[in-house]
Amino acid sequence: MTEPGTPAGAVAERATAGFRGRYGAEPAGRWAAPGRANLIGEHTDYNDGFVLPFALPLRTVVAAAPQDGERWAVWSELADSPVEFGAAEADQPGGVTGWAGYVAGVVWALRAAGHRVPGGRLAIASDVPVGSGLSSSAAIEAATLAALVDLGGLDLTDDRRPRLAQRAENEYVGAPTGIMDQSAVIRCRAGHALFLDCRTESVEQIPFDLDAAGLAVLVIDSRAPHRHADGEYASRRKSCERAAELLGVTALRDVSPAELDAALDRLDDEEMRRRVRHVVTEDQRVLDTVALLRAGRIRDIGPLLTASHASMRDDFEITVPEIDTAVEAALAAGAYGARMTGGGFGGCVLALVDADAADPVAAAVTAAYAERGFPAPAHVTVLPTGGAHRLP
Numbered sequence: 001m002t003e004p005g006t007p008a009g010a011v012a013e014r015a016t017a018g019f020r021g022r023y024g025a026e027p028a029g030r031w032a033a034p035g036r037a038n039l040i041g042e043h044t045d046y047n048d049g050f051v052l053p054f055a056l057p058l059r060t061v062v063a064a065a066p067q068d069g070e071r072w073a074v075w076s077e078l079a080d081s082p083v084e085f086g087a088a089e090a091d092q093p094g095g096v097t098g099w100a101g102y103v104a105g106v107v108w109a110l111r112a113a114g115h116r117v118p119g120g121r122l123a124i125a126s127d128v129p130v131g132s133g134l135s136s137s138a139a140i141e142a143a144t145l146a147a148l149v150d151l152g153g154l155d156l157t158d159d160r161r162p163r164l165a166q167r168a169e170n171e172y173v174g175a176p177t178g179i180m181d182q183s184a185v186i187r188c189r190a191g192h193a194l195f196l197d198c199r200t201e202s203v204e205q206i207p208f209d210l211d212a213a214g215l216a217v218l219v220i221d222s223r224a225p226h227r228h229a230d231g232e233y234a235s236r237r238k239s240c241e242r243a244a245e246l247l248g249v250t251a252l253r254d255v256s257p258a259e260l261d262a263a264l265d266r267l268d269d270e271e272m273r274r275r276v277r278h279v280v281t282e283d284q285r286v287l288d289t290v291a292l293l294r295a296g297r298i299r300d301i302g303p304l305l306t307a308s309h310a311s312m313r314d315d316f317e318i319t320v321p322e323i324d325t326a327v328e329a330a331l332a333a334g335a336y337g338a339r340m341t342g343g344g345f346g347g348c349v350l351a352l353v354d355a356d357a358a359d360p361v362a363a364a365v366t367a368a369y370a371e372r373g374f375p376a377p378a379h380v381t382v383l384p385t386g387g388a389h390r391l392p
Ligand code: GLA
Pocket: 041, 042, 043, 044, 045, 046, 177, 178, 179, 180, 181, 342, 343, 344
């Protein structure tokens, strides 16, 4: 990652140049989608709960043009070789694997929903780091979706797009994720965090004007290798669903903080009790964070962020030593609050800091890493930007 978040222009130019180089023609247009950070509300989305992500100034850009027939060609600056597929591969979940599976998954989901998807040539460039928990896959899905919808003149409003992109990821690629990432990269607005009710998919744009408050969010990429992240994610999800079943509720969202102790008493398994405690308390922390932001009290959300981290570390058990070290060092260096963001087992930490403290806090984290013998982390200072859109 570079500092402070690369402008859309450079990555868009790379996508255009890639398109020209690969296809020897001009693209019909360019569509951008951001990565996301989740301010708070982790592993609550698939429990029908609440999340509060915001869009990052790191983007994926798809340059695209239609082509005749049901064929799609995809080039990416991050891949060794381009990929081509037709309707047969697109209609078979898993028919295209690897990074191009996110593109094919979107074609599949659109076709499965009855849309007439135009054939196309696509070239992808991206500043969203892959495997860092900042939703690089959702960014590819959202930018591809925006491109195909516009090129085909399809009728698909923004509020219906996240579910479709999620289906691409769940059913075509085969990752059992929730609705947060796709919602964030499509529905976020600049200067705001997106308060999403994952049960109803209703959203509210919550003012999160860090700049005006003299604040910034420092995103620290732990560079910790993802350790069994897919299997651990799926097992956390299963455990939550099993707990809901045992408690006789549709989802853990239906257990209120006031009912938590009684609910925990009804569960025998100590590990499952910890998982439930995380989800129920995390939902409440999202609501408390939203209330503080509505009141313009951005600094005061710090302790909620830090409490969320402790809950992920101790109850949901999804952090790793590099991540905990980054959080502790950021707090010791004066961050108002810090927490891991995203699915866990590596990925990024975000720290809420005074804008002029971002560098010293980042330096303190780097020093703590050196002391522990971890490879140096990367970092970037971010302000909330907007979701997927066509570039002029
Ligand atoms: C990943 C998933 C999301 C969500 C988060 C954890 O990012 O894609 O759906 O579950 O983990 O909050």
